[in-house]
Amino acid sequence: MISRGVKPGRIPSLLQFIVGIGMIAVAWVAFKDTFLKGPLEVKLFLGLWFFISFILAVIGLYNFISEERISEYDVEDKESYSQKEQFRWIKLWKIIVLILLPITLVSGELPVKLWVEPLTIPTYIVKSPDLNPMFYSGRAYQGAKGPVYPYPLLDKLTDVRKNKTYNAIYLENKYVKLCVLPEIGGRIFSAIDKTNNYDFFYHQHVIKPALIGMLGAWISGGVEWNFPHHHRATTFMAVDYTLKENSDGSKTIWVGEIEH
Secondary structure (H helix, E strand, C coil): CCCCECCCCHHHHHHHHHHHHHHHHHHHHHHHHHHHHCCHHHHHHHHHHHHHHHHHHHHHHHHHHHCCCECCCCCCCHHHHHHHHHHHHHHHHHHHHHHHHHHHHHCCCCCCEEEEEEEEEEEEEECCCCCCCCCCCCCEECCEECCCCCCCCECCEEEEEEEEEEEEEEEECCCEEEEEEHHHCCEEEEEEECCCCEECCCCCCCECCEEEECCEEECCCCECCCCCCCCCCCCCCCCEEEEEECCCCCEEEEEECCCC
């Protein structure tokens, strides 16, 4: 028979409580900044971690407090009591495994995503260019020759603002999310560091051209591709693009044009 004393079966409940609190503490210390400032999917994952850890701790604490002290009349013999204890330990480890398994699967590298979707941006309208070609007549542009033909001169800016929908290409992995606009020179329109939601390139929230480009209209922000001249001629024009999924799991946005 087992004499009076603290029921040994309370030990797994105590350990369950300690494990739950420990999981919360470790996650908070290691991922506090990410949880507060990180991308939505990371917040959801860490929120699920905290929730499961909290439930595990509460159940453990409840079982530990509610279990009565054992007397010699609680069990008939040590063998039956040992079987009960073995079953209790199995339940505890099942809970721990069920928690750690999805965490292990979710915490792996997120796949690279590449997709196209409409993006509506307030845009100041540029009027249609003059249909008559503007041949080179000695025009200079930022210390270099400034020919326009065979392109049109986009110099008729307005104060009219309308919502315009662009085809935006998004490229995203675990750490960054890029947005490319092929209709505006193929520029990187935005680039976000997902660990802290920081735009690491200047991000415009409106398209408002200025007369700075070789052909007139030009916008600031993001990253524009300039070759063979700074603020290349077609920086405010549409370019060709194609999307590619590579064999190693990476994905690529190709933008390009044929210079005239």
